[in-house]
Amino acid sequence: MGAKIAGAGPIAAFDRIQSRVAMAEEFGASCAIEITGELSETAEAANLADFDYIIDTTGVTEVLQQAVGLLAPKGALALVAAYAPEPKLWIDPSYIMSGGRRVIGVVEGDSDPQTFIPKLIEHHREGRLPFDRMIQYYPFDRILDAISDGETGKTIKPVIRMQ
Structure with missing residues (x-):
């Protein structure tokens, strides 16, 4: 909803639960896909990659790890969920640096x-x-x-x- 209000597009949404995929389409996603295996494989099968922005709402480190790999050069991954202390997220620093990619923690919407x-x-x-x-x-x-x-x-x- 927020991405649509902000004028972003196209907006892709991924979820493991079909009812939430349907809700994402209803709320403004131009493409909503149910994840049936790995996030990266699902995105590849839909010919989707190189995202400028990814917002992780899952709090699942395994999903985060895959999301990092879908970032376009200069892309940003926003972390907005609650994350458990384990397992840790491991990022290849050369992948982040070479493309100017960013991973950003967002607290309370980072707004006034x-x-x-x-x-x-x-x-x-x-x-x-x-x-x-x-x-x-x-x-x-x-x-x-x-x-x-x-x-x-x-x-x-x-x-x-x-x-």
């Missing part, structure tokens, strides 16, 4: 909340940012279901309600 949040609210009110469709609410007594659904990808954004 005083200006960014009102813009997000405006986009939501105008129907361009239906983030509420990605939220699944759980009562507190189902907290373990919420955690499991978030970890497996069944739910994009589990939210616990304290009742």
Whole structure:
């Protein structure tokens, strides 16, 4: 949604869960593909490579490792997920340097909340940012279901309600 609002294109989305692939298309991806094996193999089979920008929302080091290899020269990989301390991400420094590629950690959108949040609210009110469709609410007594659904990808954004 954010890439579409920003005017990016073409926008490719990859996911292991078909319902999320469909949602990505609905939310603005020009190409959404279900990953059935390795990310790099899926991208190659779709004739996709050399991405200018990749945003990792998976938090899966194995996927990150493959995403680095899909970056175009001068491309940037933004890390926006929560990552476990293990396994470590290993990057070939000559591959990064030779193409001027970047790996960037993004915290809280790297924005000024005083200006960014009102813009997000405006986009939501105008129907361009239906983030509420990605939220699944759980009562507190189902907290373990919420955690499991978030970890497996069944739910994009589990939210616990304290009742």
